[in-house]
Structures are given as structure tokens and as C-alpha cells.
Amino acid sequence: xxxxxxxxxxxxxxxxxxxxxxxxxxxxxxxxxxxxxxxxxxxxxxxxxxxxxxxxxxxxxxxxxxxxxxxxxxxxxxxxxxxxxxxxxxxxxxxxxxxxxxxxxxxxxxxxxxxxxxxxxxxxxxxxxxxxxxxxxxxxxxxxxxxxxxxxxxxxxxxxxxxxxxxxxxxxxxxxxxxxxxxxxxxxxxxxxxxxxxxxxxxxxxxxxxxxxxxxxxxxxxxxxxxxxxxxxxxxxxxxxxxxxxxxxxxxxxxxxxxxxxxxxxxxxxxxxxxxxxxxxxxxxxxxxxxxxxxxxxxxxxxxxxxxxxxxxxxxxxxxxxxxxxxxxxxxxxxxxxxxxxxxxxxxxxxxxxxxxxxxxxxxx
Amino acid sequence: xxxxxxxxxxxxxxxxxxxxxxxxxxxxxxxxxxxxxxxxxxxxxxxxxxxxxxxxxxxxxxxxxxxxxxxxxxxxxxxxxxxxxxxxxxxxxxxxxxxxxxxxxxxxxxxxxxxxxxxxxxxxxxxxxxxxxxxxxxxxxxxxxxxxxxxxxxxxxxxxxxxxxxxxxxxxxxxxxxxxxxxxxxxxxxxxxxxxxxxxxxxxxxxxxxxxxxxxxxxxxxxxxxxxxxxxxxxxxxxxxxxxxxxxxxxxxxxxxxxxxxxxxxxxxxxxxxxxxxxxxxxxxxxxxxxxxxxxxxxxxxxxxxxxxxxxxxxxxxxxxxxxxxxxxxxxxxxxxxxxxxxxxxxxxxxxxxxxxxxxxxxxx
DNA sequence: ATGAAAGCGCTAACAT
DNA sequence: ATGTTAGCGCTTTCAT
Numbered sequence: 001x002x003x004x005x006x007x008x009x010x011x012x013x014x015x016x017x018x019x020x021x022x023x024x025x026x027x028x029x030x031x032x033x034x035x036x037x038x039x040x041x042x043x044x045x046x047x048x049x050x051x052x053x054x055x056x057x058x059x060x061x062x063x064x065x066x067x068x069x070x071x072x073x074x075x076x077x078x079x080x081x082x083x084x085x086x087x088x089x090x091x092x093x094x095x096x097x098x099x100x101x102x103x104x105x106x107x108x109x110x111x112x113x114x115x116x117x118x119x120x121x122x123x124x125x126x127x128x129x130x131x132x133x134x135x136x137x138x139x140x141x142x143x144x145x146x147x148x149x150x151x152x153x154x155x156x157x158x159x160x161x162x163x164x165x166x167x168x169x170x171x172x173x174x175x176x177x178x179x180x181x182x183x184x185x186x187x188x189x190x191x192x193x194x195x196x197x198x199x200x201x202x203x204x205x206x207x208x209x210x211x212x213x214x215x216x217x218x219x220x221x222x223x224x225x226x227x228x229x230x231x232x233x234x235x236x237x238x239x240x241x242x243x244x245x246x247x248x249x250x251x252x253x254x255x256x257x258x259x260x261x262x263x264x265x266x267x268x269x270x271x272x273x274x275x276x277x278x279x280x281x282x283x284x285x286x287x288x289x290x291x292x293x294x295x296x297x298x299x300x301x302x303x304x305x306x307x308x309x310x311x312x313x314x315x316x317x318x319x320x321x322x323x324x325x326x327x328x329x330x331x332x333x334x335x336x337x338x339x340x341x342x343x344x345x346x347x348x349x350x351x352x353x354x355x356x357x358x359x360x361x362x363x364x365x
Numbered sequence: 366x367x368x369x370x371x372x373x374x375x376x377x378x379x380x381x382x383x384x385x386x387x388x389x390x391x392x393x394x395x396x397x398x399x400x401x402x403x404x405x406x407x408x409x410x411x412x413x414x415x416x417x418x419x420x421x422x423x424x425x426x427x428x429x430x431x432x433x434x435x436x437x438x439x440x441x442x443x444x445x446x447x448x449x450x451x452x453x454x455x456x457x458x459x460x461x462x463x464x465x466x467x468x469x470x471x472x473x474x475x476x477x478x479x480x481x482x483x484x485x486x487x488x489x490x491x492x493x494x495x496x497x498x499x500x501x502x503x504x505x506x507x508x509x510x511x512x513x514x515x516x517x518x519x520x521x522x523x524x525x526x527x528x529x530x531x532x533x534x535x536x537x538x539x540x541x542x543x544x545x546x547x548x549x550x551x552x553x554x555x556x557x558x559x560x561x562x563x564x565x566x567x568x569x570x571x572x573x574x575x576x577x578x579x580x581x582x583x584x585x586x587x588x589x590x591x592x593x594x595x596x597x598x599x600x601x602x603x604x605x606x607x608x609x610x611x612x613x614x615x616x617x618x619x620x621x622x623x624x625x626x627x628x629x630x631x632x633x634x635x636x637x638x639x640x641x642x643x644x645x646x647x648x649x650x651x652x653x654x655x656x657x658x659x660x661x662x663x664x665x666x667x668x669x670x671x672x673x674x675x676x677x678x679x680x681x682x683x684x685x686x687x688x689x690x691x692x693x694x695x696x697x698x699x700x701x702x703x704x705x706x707x708x709x710x711x712x713x714x715x716x717x718x719x720x721x722x723x724x725x726x727x728x729x730x
Numbered sequence: 731a732t733g734a735a736a737g738c739g740c741t742a743a744c745a746t
Numbered sequence: 747a748t749g750t751t752a753g754c755g756c757t758t759t760c761a762t
Contacts, residue, residue: 052755
């Protein structure tokens, strides 16, 4: 049988209300009474039933976190940064993997809402605008991470993917590179011909802010190329699915061409792994035979021969900032601070940093 | 105002019980009624309050997972494997990082218990035997992962660390290596002199099963050494704290010695990273100048020059198996199956696999 | 400072 | 097949 507040009250010869006051460290309790109650609690090994408390208080002290896939360094760092700060404030996190599937994302969102979490941090697939809007209208606190959702007006914390890519490619051009290949990425594998590629590139300026991570990086690449009057070689623009295998496959394709690129810019870490493997298997030396640069710094980037130049994302700060905003929003709700005040959602964009190493130096001769 | 089952009932002109039946897909509802209720639910955007349901059903459909640190590949893989299977059965997971601190672990255990999770999967620090026993006595379902707790009788899923290390070292000896160094690990950094090291080694056979991961691997190392009548060189036995920096520092120490080891066996991936960096900075070539082998396979092990021989843990299966056992235990409780039956806890030990690559081949001449 | 009692939103036993 | 109602364990308002 469960030991409830009632059992404690009876044993301590006080009312349940008094026990409840002691539990919540409510001041209006005589010291001797408090001690008596605490002793009883200890004797009985009583532990409060938070489920009941949550129901009564209409607050669960828990927040939901939906990430793409916790297996990747990017998302596990985000999860950790969120946990670090929320734990400090007494919140626990319910962690979900969307596996980049809109259907799974929707199920998780519903589950979190049904569990009445106090807030949600979501790295969105981009496909559940309707449901997310419904959540927002019902006053669920929500912060988007890394990506926006078209048609959703909501606080968000992003990375400046376009500028990160732009700076990297500009650096390559300054190094003297001309034939610069990009392995861009999209969650769903794009198999695109040159005609459609040109059309895509033309459309890149519309609805800018809702472009996804991979396309943003492509846009930065193109901006640097165009600014320097280099002709776009459409054969050097590839699309992977952000996974290792696609980086491997696409790199082999690039290396098979008659006109090879001088340098490859891979737009995330997993594809970079595959790409480096392909280069290694092709017996090419970096940077002598081919240059290399990739998005996402990693612990092993420095271990590769030679160490790899990367564009480093502020991953920890990304999650941390999102959590801070969420906690503030939650607090404001309980303080009734948000009445008709903050109509405009806050969208923060954090900068990347460029980590120059030896994989991207042109070797003359 | 929250839309409750009561509001739905009134609008649909049925009782709350009927709505509840529809929600739970209870069969005893006429089809026309069900449709009417579902329509109302949809019209009102009603979503069940799981907090209330949990209170009533004394079941939360959530399980707690406490890992050391989600940032490491090992623990994030475990978290993912648990999520994969529990999601399938309708459970959500509350994820906690102990950061290897017994105090944090205890707080998280209490939080999970207070939230009345249906079960807990714990990678224990080993220090909270009393509280864990209290949980078990109160019929909390709990499965230990990767380590046991002294004084706790509980289902567990382990890795055969000793044999993994034993096989690796035996392999090295067969390769012709004699001066084999080990960088062992312990969560708290051990600074140990030779006298205490000898004492520790002598004590290794007592209370075998409660030895922690690092010590188990050391034990396997020693067994292989002893079986082959190689003299133990106590200077070749080092203790790190499983983190990159200690691997780096200890490797530099080893390489500074007059008599250097021929090969270094590093007992986890993070220390291996540091160790490889130290070797690289010392301008030594693997395996010509020094051999290398480490516990934990990684995606980048194959990318290093040369690819690194590793002892691979069945990480995904570790978490998966623990989750399966936990779910079965939870199910059995609701089926009242465990009445005086399974007194003996189930302790599974999964085998490692040896991945031979080029970092551990002695080069003659 | 303490107690009595209502009620959070739901399920399940029982009644019809 | 559907409805009525007690009660899960707690907090909180209102008395005292």
C-alpha cells in the first residue's frame, strides 16, 4: 500500500494540510510541529506523489525536448546543455527523438502536450505547422531550435548557417581555390538534375528565413562564389542526406569526374566522415591532391591527417539559450507577465566560428 | 479554460464515462455514439490530460533513465536504444545525467520515484545502495546497466570487460609484444604509488563482481600478462579518469620514460583520443614506433592513420536488452506474475568483439 | 498555527 | 450500451 500524506498526517497527529505545508516548506508552521512531521516522514520513508501534486497545481515541472537524433554529437550536446540548466531550476526533461520524421514528431508533440509539460524545445522537421500553432494558441510555451517552421510565429534560436558557409568559401577563394565543390544536405535525399538545380538556385532568395539548414549553407556558398565572379559548375554541387554514407558516395562520384574539384566543402560532420573515408580509399592526400573543409567541429577533427579545417557551431550555447528563453517564458506565465506584451517572437541567430587547420591550404607546385 | 472530459461529455450529450471509454478504445460503445464523441473531441481540439489519468491508474507509462553523461557516444547510444524500444510500447523516457556524481544520482532517483515512473534504468555510480534497495523493496522496477552496486540484488545487463581486455592483451602477446602498457580508468582519478598498486592488484580477486569497469579491464590485462609469464612492469600501469585529458597526460608520461612500452592499451575511447594526440605530437608513428589498441570502437577509428584496433562493446544491445527486461518486469507486475517467483535477479553479461586493424601489428626490423 | 473540505481531470466499479 | 459516482493524492481556500 502506498504511503500517502494521509498516513503521515495520522501518524504525526496533524492534518494533511499541515503535512502539505511542511512538504512545500510553507512558512506558517510551528517549528515543533514541523520537526514532528519531518520525523514521521522519515520514519515512514514517505515520498510525495508528484503526479497528484502536478494534477492539482496544473504544472509538471517538466519540459519536453524533441531532437532529430540523440546519437549525433550535435543533438546530444543540445540535450546536455538543456539538461544542465533545467535541472538547476528543478525541471526534468522528457527526451524524444523525431528521427527527422514529421509523423514521429507529431506523435511526440501530442504526447508531451497530453503530459502537460510546462514547455517544449523543438528542433522541427518543419512539417507540423498546424499542430504547433494549435499548441501556441493553447498557451503552451515553445522554443524552436536550429530551424524555423513556415507559418509559425514562435521564439527560436538559430545558427547563422549562411554566413558560416559564406565565410568558409570566401576563405577558400582567398586561398586560391577556384574549383570548389559543395556537398550540401537535405533530410530527404534530393536527386536533382542540372535543370532543376538551376531553378532551385534561382528560387533561393524567396522566403529566405524558412530555408532549411542545408539550403542555407548552399546559399552562403553561392553568395561567395558569385561575389568573386567564379562560374558556377553545377557538377560540383551535390546533395546528400546528412548521413555518412551519402558523403562517401557523393565524394567518390566527384573524384571520378574528368574535371575534379580542387577542394570539397562538406556541410555536416557525418557526411564529412564518409567523404574523408572516400578520399582516403582513393589514395588521395589532403591537401596536396584535394582540399577539404567541413561544417561542424569535432573532437577527432584534429586527429585526422592532416587536421581538418571546420566551421564550428555554437552547439552548447544553442541549447542553453533556448532553455533560458523557455524557462523565462514559463516563469512569465506564472507571474502573469505576458498579457498582451510580447507579440513579437524573439528569434536569436548565433554565429559560427571558423577553425583554420591544414586541410584547406593550397599547395603550389 | 482547459477543455476537459466533462466539457466534451456535455457537448456530445453523453456521460463522462462514455467519453472515457471512447478515449481508451473500450469496446462497449455503440458505433454511432463513438463517432459522435470523436467528432466532438475533434471539434473542441480536446486532448486527454495524462496527468489525471496517471494519478487514477497509478501508472505513468514513463520510465526513467539515468546515464553518466549523454555527451559520450556510449551513453547516447544507450539512451537511443532504450528510446527505440520503449517508444514502441508507448512509454516515454525521462532522461537524467548523473555526471558520475552519487549526489546527483540520488537526487535523480528520488525525482523519478516521486514522479512515479513505471521503472528505472540506471548506470550506477555504485554509491547509493541504500536508496536503491529501498526502491526495490517498494516494488519499483529497476535494471542496472554496465555496472553493479555492492549490496544490491537486482536485474542487470553488463559487458564482459574482463574478457574483452584479456583477449586484446593476449592478441598483443601473440603479435610478439612484451612491454605492454595499460591506461586503466577510474571515475575518481587515482594517484597511486607502486606499493599501493601492488596491494590493489593482490586484492583484485576479492568481491570480483562489484569491481568497476576500469578495474575489470585491468584484471583482464593482468590475467593475460600472468598467463604468459611476462613480468609485470608497474610503471606501465597507469590510471586515468576516462577523460581525454588524462589519456593525453598519461601517454606523454609513458613516452618520456627511459624504457618505453612497445604498445599502449587504452581502456576507453575518450582517453584513446587524448592518447593518440599525444603520440601524434610526439612525432611517433603507429605501429612502427609504438603499437596502439583501445576499448570502444568508434566511427573515426577507421579514419585515423593507421586505422585503430579496438575492442567493441555491444552498446546498442546493452540498452536494448535492459529496456526489454525492464518492460517485461513492468508487464509482469500488472499481470501479477511475479508473486514469489523470481527471487534470483537476472544478470546478463554481453560479450565484446575484437576489431583488428593496423595499429597493433608489430613491425619487425 | 492548524484543520476541514473542495476539487484538480480522469478511470472504473457499479447500477440501470 | 450508457450513466452515476467514488476516489486516485495532493494543494489551497476558508474557517477557526
